[in-house]
Amino acid sequence: MTAPILLLAPMQGITDSIFREALTQLGGIDTCVSVYARVSHLPLPAHSLLRICPEMATGGRTRHGTAVVLQLLGSDPSLMAETARRAVDAGAMGIDLNFGCPVSRVNRHDGGAALLEEPRRITRVIRAVRDAVPSSIALSAKVRAGWSRTDEAPAIAQAVEQGGAGWLTMHGRTRKQLYEGKADWEAIGKARRAVTIPVVANGDIRSVEDMTRCAEQTGCERFMIGRGALAKPELFRWLKGLSEVPWQPRHRLAWLVSYGDACVAKGLGERTVAGRAKAILRHMSEVNDCIYDIFIRQRQHDSWLELRQGILQDTSA
Numbered sequence: 001m002t003a004p005i006l007l008l009a010p011m012q013g014i015t016d017s018i019f020r021e022a023l024t025q026l027g028g029i030d031t032c033v034s035v036y037a038r039v040s041h042l043p044l045p046a047h048s049l050l051r052i053c054p055e056m057a058t059g060g061r062t063r064h065g066t067a068v069v070l071q072l073l074g075s076d077p078s079l080m081a082e083t084a085r086r087a088v089d090a091g092a093m094g095i096d097l098n099f100g101c102p103v104s105r106v107n108r109h110d111g112g113a114a115l116l117e118e119p120r121r122i123t124r125v126i127r128a129v130r131d132a133v134p135s136s137i138a139l140s141a142k143v144r145a146g147w148s149r150t151d152e153a154p155a156i157a158q159a160v161e162q163g164g165a166g167w168l169t170m171h172g173r174t175r176k177q178l179y180e181g182k183a184d185w186e187a188i189g190k191a192r193r194a195v196t197i198p199v200v201a202n203g204d205i206r207s208v209e210d211m212t213r214c215a216e217q218t219g220c221e222r223f224m225i226g227r228g229a230l231a232k233p234e235l236f237r238w239l240k241g242l243s244e245v246p247w248q249p250r251h252r253l254a255w256l257v258s259y260g261d262a263c264v265a266k267g268l269g270e271r272t273v274a275g276r277a278k279a280i281l282r283h284m285s286e287v288n289d290c291i292y293d294i295f296i297r298q299r300q301h302d303s304w305l306e307l308r309q310g311i312l313q314d315t316s317a
């Protein structure tokens with residue numbers, strides 16, 4: 001397999017610019033996709049877009065040089081087009097359109113995965129955005145493999161291509177599945193074969209073995225990873241061949257402590273940072289018993305200062 005191209009998945013409430021900074025400094029990530037900016041009744045102003053993707057003001061890259069594209073979520077072609085235009089004026093180097101969000105509240109308002117039921121509408125939104133921004137601006141879409149069945153995947157991928165996107169990411173679950181069951185990598189492979197644009201495979205990649213199997217089943221050379229990187233911050237380095245072995249638990253915890261400190265340094269409150277750190281600790285504890293024990297012992301702390309102290313004490317014990 002040639003060197004894979006690796007993307008950090010957007011995860012609302014987790015992968016903000018502080019997280020992107022902390023993870024991209026480790027290396028291995030080619031592109032980050034921001035969490036979505038939701039476009040509902042009016043085009044969004046530049047300051048809202050910059051809040052979600054401050055890297056737009058610094059050439060569209062993290063401090064470590066990794067490209068960041070802004071994700072937009074919405075279904076009105078003209079509002080999406082105008083918002084994309086403003087994003088480009090504010091410095092966006094790429095725009096990703098979200099047609100995969102399964103949250104009922106979002107879908108009820110005709111956003112995210114709601115459009116999977118009518119792929120022609122996906123084409124229309126992409127076409128409007130493509131026509132609104134210069135051709136030098138990368139345009140992509142993130143979709144699920146279907147609304148209720150993964151055999152919808154090829155038609156969805158074709159709808160994205162027909163709109164003029166340069167690439168697409170497919171999460172191998174349907175909207176109905178939410179996060180249940182397994183990502184259907186075979187379905188992603190069928191979608192890939194139905195289009196000529198590059199397809200990024202997404203869902204359930206947590207190790208080199210997973211990526212190898214995913215590559216075999218999909219034929220993809222590009223992979224997007226979300227939760228696996230919360231459990232193992234070094235995962236991208238590992239998949240790129242920059243590290244030979246997975247990190248020890250103490251290395252993962254040291255990364256978590258420095259990430260928490262970075263959040264505080266950026267002005268986030270002690271409680272907010274403790275909440276974020278515990279969410280990551282929970283993912284780390286799923287793949288490591290010793291971190292699980294630390295999580296159980298320390299999860300009662302609601303302030304980062306106390307949680308940090310507890311983690312450091314447990315790590316040195």
Ligand SMILES: Cc1cc2nc3c(=O)[nH]c(=O)nc-3n(C[C@H](O)[C@H](O)[C@H](O)COP(=O)(O)O)c2cc1C
Nearest residue numbers: 009010011012035036098142171203204225226227
């Ligand atoms: C907490 C959380 C928040 C998410 N937020 C977004 C989002 O803002 N935009 C998006 O396209 N996908 C979002 N996703 C979906 C992920 O990007 C990804 O498609 C999914 O987690 C499957 O990949 P994984 O198995 O590598 O985690 C989110 C997922 C999670 C768990």
